[in-house]
Structure formats: C-alpha cells, structure tokens
Amino acid sequence: MSASAVRPLPDLEPAAPLVLPRQAEAVLPSGLTVIAIARRTTPLVEARLWVPMAEVDIAEGALLAQTLFSGTGTRSATGIAEETQAVGGSLNCGASPDRWLINGDCLASGLDRLLEVLADALCDARYPDREFSVERDRLADRFRVSLSQPPTLARTALLRRVYGDHPYAVETPDPERVGAVEAERVRDLHERRMRPDGAALVLVGDLDPEEAIELAGRRLGRWTGSGRKVTMPPAPSPTPGPLLLVDRPGTLQSSLRFALPAPGRDHPDSAAMQLANLVFGGYFSSRWTENLREDKGYSYGPGSVVDHSLGGSAVMIAADVATEVTAPALVETLYELGRIATLPPEPEEVEQARRYAIGGIMVATATQAGLARFAGTLAGFGLRLDHLALRVERLAAATVEDVHRVASTYLGPGRATAVLLGDAERVERGVASVMPVEIG
Amino acid sequence: MPTSHLTHPTQPPRTGYRIERFTLDNGLRVVLAPEPDCPVTGVAVVYGVGIRAEPQGRTGFAHLFEHLMFQGSANLEKFAHFRHVQGAGGTFNGSTHLDYTRYIQTVPANALERVLFLEADRMRAPRITPETLRNQVDVVKEEIRVNVLNRPFGGFPWLRLPPVMFDTFPNAHDGYGSFTDLDAAGVEDAEEFFDRYYACGNAVLCVAGGFSVEQARKLVERQFGDVPARPAPSAPVLAEPDLVEARHHSYVDAAAPTPAVAAAWRVPDPVADLTGYLPYVVLSEVLTDGASSRLVSRLVLEERLATGVSGYVGFMGDPFDVLDPTALLLQANLPAGGSAERVLGVIGEETERLAAEGPSAEELSRVQARMTALLLREGDTMIDRATRLAVLELQRGEPALLNELPALLASVTAEQVGAAAATLRPHRRASVEVVAGRDR
Known part of the structure; x- marks a missing residue:
C-alpha cells in the first residue's frame, strides 16, 4: 500500500463530436x-x-x-x-x-x-x-x-x-x-x-x-429479379410466467436467462432504454455485474442486452452461475430488476451510462470493420449512419426521469419470461422457494 | 477453372505507422504510435510475466493476479477502475498469456490522461485484500467452469497439448489452474508476485491513436514518472529438448458430441531465429487457411474425414507474442465415428507432399496476401496496434518490426515453406485426441 498523498483523478478533456464519414x-x-x-x-x-x-x-x-x-x-x-x-x-x-x-x-x-x-x-x-x-x-x-x-x-x-x-x-x-x-x-x-x-x-x-x-x-448490375416481398411479422413481447426449469443432470452451472419487453430501435424511448439497461446490467460497471460478480462471486460474466430485430425488440439477460449458488443468484437478479424498476437511478449512474453509450459509438465506429458492422445493420433496418447522430442526441437528452419511467415500464421482474437450465435435482428446491417453477 | 480468373496481386501494401519509443528514468519502456486524426486512443500495459512464470503449487496464479489488478489500487477503491474507464466512454480488458499479461483500454481520445492515471496507480500499488482475493478466486472458478469444465472441447487443445509435448512444470502445467491451488493462494503470494514480476522495469506502456507525441509524452511522464524503479526479474528457464519419439494422449470429453484431434511440432525460436520461424507461420496458413488450403481441401472437402480444420503457431493462436519453446499446431474436428489416426495420417501425407514439391508460386502469394490483409486489419484497431507494439517492445525491443512484418512474410520462399513442412515428422509430434463422451 502506498503511503503517498492522495492523487487526483485527471479530468476528461472536452469531448470531440461524432464526425460521420463521407x-x-x-x-x-x-x-x-x-x-x-x-x-x-x-x-x-x-x-x-x-x-x-x-x-x-x-x-x-x-x-x-x-x-x-x-x-x-x-x-x-x-x-x-x-x-x-x-x-x-x-x-x-x-x-x-x-x-x-x-x-x-x-x-x-x-x-x-x-x-x-x-x-x-x-x-x-x-x-x-x-x-x-x-x-x-x-x-x-x-x-x-x-x-x-x-x-x-x-x-x-x-x-x-x-x-x-x-x-x-x-x-x-x-x-x-x-x-x-x-x-x-x-x-x-x-x-x-x-x-x-x-x-x-x-x-x-x-x-x-x-x-x-x-x-x-x-x-x-446483373444480379436481378424480384422475389416475393415478405416482411417479418411482429414478434410477441415477452410475457411473465413461472420460471421454466430445464433439467440438465450433472451440469456444473445453472444458466439463467430472462427476456423482458423493450421499445424498438427507432422508438423515442430507445435511448433511455439503453441507459436503463446499462445501469441495470448492460456493462461491467452495472449494478447486476457489480453485485453478482464483483461482490458475490457467483458468476464470471452476467450480461444484459437490448436485442433489436425487425419483428420487435427485447431485453435478454444471461448469467451462468455455479449450481450451489443458483437460488441466491436468482434472488439477486430479481432484486436488481425490481430496484431499477421501482426506484429512480442516481444521477451519477445515468451520467456514467450516458458517457459509456456515446463513447461506445465513437469507439465502435473508429475502425473500418466496426463502421461496416454498424452501417450494415442499420441498412437492414432501413436506417443510415446519421441515425447514430440522432442516437447521440437522444442519449444526451435523456433525463433521470426518462430512464426511471422506461425502467418501470419494461424492466420489472414481474414482466420477465424466465428460464433456468440446471441440475433440477440440486436446484429445484431452492429456486422454487424464490418463485413459482414449472419443469420443462 | 479458366486462368483468366486468377489474380496476380501487386506487391502487398506495407504499413508506415509512426512509432516513437523511449524509456523513463525508472526503467518503464514506452511506445507511442500517434494517429492524430483518430477519435479514439488505445492504451496497453504489458508485463513480462505469464503462465510460464508461475511457481509450483500455484497453477493459475498469473491469471488470478490479473483479476486482482482490477480490484483497486493506492488511490482507487474497488469498482473504480471499471467505472472510470467506462464512465469515460471506453472499454477495458485484461488477459493472461504464456509469457506476458496485458491490460488494455480503448477510450475516446479526450480520456487519455485518465487512463494513464489508472494504469500508473495500479503499477505503483494494487490494493489486494483477503476479501478481494476470495471474491476473485470464486469468479475465476466460474470462468473455468464456463470455459473449460462445463462445455464440450473445453481447453482443447491449448490446455491439453502442453502436458503431452513438454516435461517441465513451466511449459506443461495447466495455466487456468487447479481449484486446489487457487484455493490455497493467499494475499502474501500476491504481494510477492507483484514485487517480483510487476516491476516497472518488466513492463511496457504503449499508446496508439488520437494524440500528439509531445502531449502524450508529457502526460506519460507526469503519471508514470514517479513509479518506483524496480528491475525486471531474471527470465524463467523454459528450454526443453525436442521430442525424439511421438507422444499421443487420448481422453474422453463427457460433453463432446463428436471427436477431435490436435497435433503439434516444435518450431524455431521466434525471437532468436525470426528468419527460421516465419516459414512455419506461413506454412500453417498454407495448410489450413480456407477452402483453398491443403488440409481443408483434402480432409474436409475431398475425403470428409474432418468437419473443420485449423492451424496456427503458438498455443494460444498468435505467432507473434510467444517465446521459445513454442509449436505449430494443427487441429481437426471429426464427424461422429471419425478416426483421429487417419486424420494424422493424411496430415503426414500432405506435409510430405509439401516438403517434396513446396507450395506453388500462386498458392504462396495468395496466402501471403491474406496474411498481409489480416495484419492491416488488426492495425486498424488502435488497441490491437498498441498491444502488438507493446509485446514486440517487451519481447524483442523492436516495436517497428510491426511495419516490417508484411514484407518479411512476403519474402518467405516456397523452398523455405517446403523445408519447414519437412520437419513435421511423426517422431517429433505430440498429439491429443478427444473421444466423444456424449451420445448424440
């Protein structure tokens, strides 16, 4: 341990704007x-x-x-x-x-x-x-x-x-x-x-x-011909129900997977949703990761993503945990979802997530391959790179209240479709004491 | 196929990355690679310690220690490192390799000094407590379960081949570590490991991306200048004689639905004999890169003895970040009921044919073109460029070698590739076979 005086964390220089390529x-x-x-x-x-x-x-x-x-x-x-x-x-x-x-x-x-x-x-x-x-x-x-x-x-x-x-x-x-x-x-x-x-x-x-x-x-130019125009039908939104327990005898870990509803990629709430998800579990500095991994040591890599498809969007959360801590890990997960859905986040949590989300766009588009990945996906959704500029604007504008409102609309544990794959003989009793279980 | 379809590539492009290197008074080596127009910056710190430096009875310790480097330091609480990097819009990671450990960050260019501060603070004094140690032992065990123990082909072949090929502890042991050894690790082990190996004389800092050399140099000196000087420890003794007769090990993987096989042969010293080494790097691609390669063509497409083949130099897949002794590896996934022996036989036939005839000029030049493109693609990502330069400085004192690699690879001749192939004899071979344990 160093005995020297406390050193100050250097401030960030002014951020550069996102510059879209020609x-x-x-x-x-x-x-x-x-x-x-x-x-x-x-x-x-x-x-x-x-x-x-x-x-x-x-x-x-x-x-x-x-x-x-x-x-x-x-x-x-x-x-x-x-x-x-x-x-x-x-x-x-x-x-x-x-x-x-x-x-x-x-x-x-x-x-x-x-x-x-x-x-x-x-x-x-x-x-x-x-x-x-x-x-x-x-x-x-x-x-x-x-x-x-x-x-x-x-x-x-x-x-x-x-x-x-x-x-x-x-x-x-x-x-x-x-x-x-x-x-x-x-x-x-x-x-x-x-x-x-x-x-x-x-x-x-x-x-x-x-x-x-x-x-x-x-x-x-010689690639021609019209196919039948087909569009993806709207996908159903995740709906709540008992935890589906899929038995995998002998497995060393339980795989916890939840799906929650989410607004679409181009929906005005999408930016606030991104921030709410980050605060909950969408990056390393999130509540769920700090709790499940850095505090309890239950999991190597819990993660939560807002998954956008043409037919609809959903939040997908995933954690693999040791069999013996399955029920407590489930409890912490429900707790963190409940907390983000019912209490407003701290302003600093939202600011940190905001800087991460905006910086993430800068970082991910700084390489040819990253830019191509973004542009290709956006094109599939009928969007262009300027959507990223709109995204940055919306991320910058989202308030703590917006994030709280969106979290309460989408992220409550009572809205989740929940699945757990694990050794049923060893985990069923514990998880059934936490929430209703259906064996699949 | 009509010959008009064949492309005669022009001279492969070279990179001209600007590279500045200097050493601080305390012995820290620094490499700067400015790209002033780039909106992001990559910061890599590499330490010259890896899996092969671990003490007996402490398998997995280098990797565990890497985790501990994120648990706070002299001026930073637990969680602070992640939050400061991500809260600046950046990403981070750490990884433990055979001969070095790396810590990486990519951030928008305005966060450079903050990241330098974070790295310098833990280079001075990581904060390691019994609580953080126990927490990260649990996290590492989860990592091992998810990556090795609870999945098909876990640790194949990178953890499975070394104990077959090598006899001494540094080269042969399991780098992820046994749970017994991880549980036995204490805070005093960590302090001793830090004192010995995390000396600034054993480290390289590299920064690549959007900054000017003058500015970055000033910031580096300000943040790292007073890190206490400690010299690098003596290098571990790794030398082992080559095999004189074939070694083969077969094991049942309870989770694997299909069999697999991997084989390895020792190659020349990557540092002391780069000229002798590079033909093996090219050879691995001639044998396995894509549908036009020798082994994919024959094993997968023609004879259907394998469903996938890959080949590379270095147990972790990177030919330019390893020290001697290392190996060329070939691995194949087999269909159900497939014969590992037959696959090894075909590999022998194909390497003999290559030894006798060499690759054709056209074959060699297209493989070299692809290798060049992959190097350029890697260099387009600032943190990959920074890591590459840092490791070249650490292991060779020659980061500018990165700009020479395309030309060096392009200068490898068909005769050299043939001669390299001629050394892949069965009596020098270590191989490992996965027997499928899970019925379809």
Whole structure:
C-alpha cells in the first residue's frame, strides 16, 4: 500500500463530436441499395450485404448461407476461395431469421475482384450436390456441438417460450432437420429469395464513395429479379410466467436467462432504454455485474442486452452461475430488476451510462470493420449512419426521469419470461422457494 | 477453372505507422504510435510475466493476479477502475498469456490522461485484500467452469497439448489452474508476485491513436514518472529438448458430441531465429487457411474425414507474442465415428507432399496476401496496434518490426515453406485426441 498523498483523478478533456464519414448512396435498377463509405485509414475494404430472409425455414436458410460459395457455373468452391484469398480477402454468409448477411473484406486494390466473385455467387450459385452434402454435414455437426452447450440450450428454451410459433423461436436449427435438406430445396430458395430487391450492400474503407458505387453497379448490375416481398411479422413481447426449469443432470452451472419487453430501435424511448439497461446490467460497471460478480462471486460474466430485430425488440439477460449458488443468484437478479424498476437511478449512474453509450459509438465506429458492422445493420433496418447522430442526441437528452419511467415500464421482474437450465435435482428446491417453477 | 480468373496481386501494401519509443528514468519502456486524426486512443500495459512464470503449487496464479489488478489500487477503491474507464466512454480488458499479461483500454481520445492515471496507480500499488482475493478466486472458478469444465472441447487443445509435448512444470502445467491451488493462494503470494514480476522495469506502456507525441509524452511522464524503479526479474528457464519419439494422449470429453484431434511440432525460436520461424507461420496458413488450403481441401472437402480444420503457431493462436519453446499446431474436428489416426495420417501425407514439391508460386502469394490483409486489419484497431507494439517492445525491443512484418512474410520462399513442412515428422509430434463422451 502506498503511503503517498492522495492523487487526483485527471479530468476528461472536452469531448470531440461524432464526425460521420463521407458517403454516397444509390439504388440500382434491380432494387439493390448500395452505400459506400470512405474510411481511408488502411488500404482495405469491408463489404456487408444484407438480404431479407423473413419466412424462410431457418434450416434451409442456414444451409443456403453455408453453401452459397460452393460453386457457380464457372467457378469451383476452391476456385472461389483461391480468387478471394489472392486479393487478401474472404467471403462468408450467415443467416438469422431476419436476414442473410454476407461479410466480405479484401485489400482495397482487390475490391473489383471481390465484387465479381460475389456477383457470380449471387447470380449463378449452383449448389453442386457433392459440395452441398459436405457442407450440410459440417453445418449439422456444428449445430450438434452448439446444442451440447448449456448456454445455447438455455437460450433455445427461452426463445421457444417467448416466441412460440414465430420465426424468432428457433435460432439454432435441429441438426437432424439440417441433415435432411436436399440441394434442390436450397437452389429453389435461392431462386425465390436471394434477390436484390430490398437488399442493401454497404462498402466501407479505402475507397472513393462515388467510384465505389459505380463499380458496384457495374459488377452487381446483373444480379436481378424480384422475389416475393415478405416482411417479418411482429414478434410477441415477452410475457411473465413461472420460471421454466430445464433439467440438465450433472451440469456444473445453472444458466439463467430472462427476456423482458423493450421499445424498438427507432422508438423515442430507445435511448433511455439503453441507459436503463446499462445501469441495470448492460456493462461491467452495472449494478447486476457489480453485485453478482464483483461482490458475490457467483458468476464470471452476467450480461444484459437490448436485442433489436425487425419483428420487435427485447431485453435478454444471461448469467451462468455455479449450481450451489443458483437460488441466491436468482434472488439477486430479481432484486436488481425490481430496484431499477421501482426506484429512480442516481444521477451519477445515468451520467456514467450516458458517457459509456456515446463513447461506445465513437469507439465502435473508429475502425473500418466496426463502421461496416454498424452501417450494415442499420441498412437492414432501413436506417443510415446519421441515425447514430440522432442516437447521440437522444442519449444526451435523456433525463433521470426518462430512464426511471422506461425502467418501470419494461424492466420489472414481474414482466420477465424466465428460464433456468440446471441440475433440477440440486436446484429445484431452492429456486422454487424464490418463485413459482414449472419443469420443462 | 479458366486462368483468366486468377489474380496476380501487386506487391502487398506495407504499413508506415509512426512509432516513437523511449524509456523513463525508472526503467518503464514506452511506445507511442500517434494517429492524430483518430477519435479514439488505445492504451496497453504489458508485463513480462505469464503462465510460464508461475511457481509450483500455484497453477493459475498469473491469471488470478490479473483479476486482482482490477480490484483497486493506492488511490482507487474497488469498482473504480471499471467505472472510470467506462464512465469515460471506453472499454477495458485484461488477459493472461504464456509469457506476458496485458491490460488494455480503448477510450475516446479526450480520456487519455485518465487512463494513464489508472494504469500508473495500479503499477505503483494494487490494493489486494483477503476479501478481494476470495471474491476473485470464486469468479475465476466460474470462468473455468464456463470455459473449460462445463462445455464440450473445453481447453482443447491449448490446455491439453502442453502436458503431452513438454516435461517441465513451466511449459506443461495447466495455466487456468487447479481449484486446489487457487484455493490455497493467499494475499502474501500476491504481494510477492507483484514485487517480483510487476516491476516497472518488466513492463511496457504503449499508446496508439488520437494524440500528439509531445502531449502524450508529457502526460506519460507526469503519471508514470514517479513509479518506483524496480528491475525486471531474471527470465524463467523454459528450454526443453525436442521430442525424439511421438507422444499421443487420448481422453474422453463427457460433453463432446463428436471427436477431435490436435497435433503439434516444435518450431524455431521466434525471437532468436525470426528468419527460421516465419516459414512455419506461413506454412500453417498454407495448410489450413480456407477452402483453398491443403488440409481443408483434402480432409474436409475431398475425403470428409474432418468437419473443420485449423492451424496456427503458438498455443494460444498468435505467432507473434510467444517465446521459445513454442509449436505449430494443427487441429481437426471429426464427424461422429471419425478416426483421429487417419486424420494424422493424411496430415503426414500432405506435409510430405509439401516438403517434396513446396507450395506453388500462386498458392504462396495468395496466402501471403491474406496474411498481409489480416495484419492491416488488426492495425486498424488502435488497441490491437498498441498491444502488438507493446509485446514486440517487451519481447524483442523492436516495436517497428510491426511495419516490417508484411514484407518479411512476403519474402518467405516456397523452398523455405517446403523445408519447414519437412520437419513435421511423426517422431517429433505430440498429439491429443478427444473421444466423444456424449451420445448424440
């Protein structure tokens, strides 16, 4: 311990404003929106292509993503990989109920080539039988591993309970179902739904925005055809009920998962909701983390996020705790949710969360990859980077009263859909003494 | 595939990061990498102590101590570090590696002096009490449960291979630690560990991002100038002879739904023999980077013996942050019923083929292009650039090597890669096999 005098914490210098980068935008005749953003910090380019995926069976959608780059009329799977790698790049596609999202990156000098390969896959993917079956088995195995992990199983149970028959109910498809999908189904799906109308391509990096738009038009102009317009139906909001206890005999930890309602991404209350969530459990300096981890040592990483999807928004909270402290961890969780919902937060708590939220936008958009991630997601929601400026304004304007009102509207423990995956024989008695339990 | 599709990349781009280095009177080495237009700043402090310096009977202590460095210091209460960083809009983390421990912050550029204050305060005197120690032992146990004990493939292969490959305690022991050793740790152990290893002569501070050199130098001197001088301890003795016959270990992973296998071979000293080492770094990518690589092509796509393959140098996946002895690792996830022996056999065939023929010029240059792009991408994130520079200074006294790495990797020849492949013989191999314990 130092014996020296107390040293003062240095003040922050005046904060710089958020500066949005130069960008250009165009809609191609095919209906594809192209957004190009200059961020010339290093000679690379990031690409994000968002293609709406509503009403697609998730097993088939995930398989399309896994096999999109498995071969075209003129390129083999290996050829696609070689050409992409030769420009320092990579291309991959992921699927969630809202969208397919293609991620690409390459040396800036290779953007033309990357877009050419991408266009070839979009226009002429063949899903060759052999490559398709290889990738199908890989994907099924990946889901098998994922579904052997307690956190995934707990989330799976929560989503099913919150969303019922809605597409958001299943995030990780059943491996057996994946393994049974035929290539023809995916070819047909591509034909119907992998379409430019309603899709958005974002390019970020060492580029001139106008030139990049022109290049994208030249390379992707031949990707045409209209799919049926499908929008994601509104998702049900989480509703309260007894704690669903999912038995996992022998597991060393209990996985606690709650879902709570939340206002949408573009709702005026969304900024105050973000702050309320931060104060509760949304970052390390939150009440829930300081309580559960730093005070009690019950959990390595409790966390709470406001999850925005096209069909609706929800707060998802998650903590994995040792089996022997399951009931007390549940008590602390209910306590912190109850406290944020019923008592106004301290002004300093709100200020700290506000600076974190605003600074987080600065930090996350300071890299090409981070900017591309933001811009790509916003584009999928029909929003642009200037939404970040609006977000900063709303965060700056939210009052302690706003945060309290929003917390009392959304975060009360009485509004939660609650799931606990654990060793029922060891935890049921304890958690049943805290709240009503239903065995699932 | 038509050859017109092949790209002949131009000379890979190089970085020209500005790098200033100096040493304070107390022995603290400082590296500054200004990017005046960048809105954020990354601050990294690395200490030359890691898992391989832990005393016998105190496995996991380097990592536990990293946690304790966040529990308050001379002028800061518990919780203060997190709150001051996040309350300035920033993010933080710490991580323990084999040969160093790092503490990182990314903040909006206006918070630089505050972060320097926080780091200097704990470099002078962390506040470690029996309460914070017990609390963090509990947190670390939860971390081990969630990352290792309660999940499939926990600790595979980074904790599983070293005890097969090595015989001495520093290299072979479990870096996460046994619960017995963690429980036995006391405050006096922490004080001794701090005195010995957390000397400012054993540390490097690096700042990268939005500041001027003059300003940052002044702030660094103000905050760190009076940290008491203590010299670096002598380096632990890590040298071990290479294997003379193959070693193999097989274990049942009760949570794993499918089998897996990993193999490792010793490589040249990364610091003393960088020229001899780099061909292995390139080799790992030639073997495993993407669908066009040798092992993914053959094991996954052609023969379906594996569902995923990866390869890298350094047990924790980073070739440029390790000291000798280290290894090239190859790992494969297998389908249910898959044969680890067959996979090891194919790896042997492919490395022999590469040893005999070398990679083609086109194959080598595209792998090098991708490696360059990944280095540039990493450097675009200020905290990654800062960490990289700090570790290069700590281990080599040569942070500017970062600007040379793309050219050095590009200068590796096909003959060198072939010669490296020729050393991956079965008699020098350590391998570990995961037997699936969970029925599908």
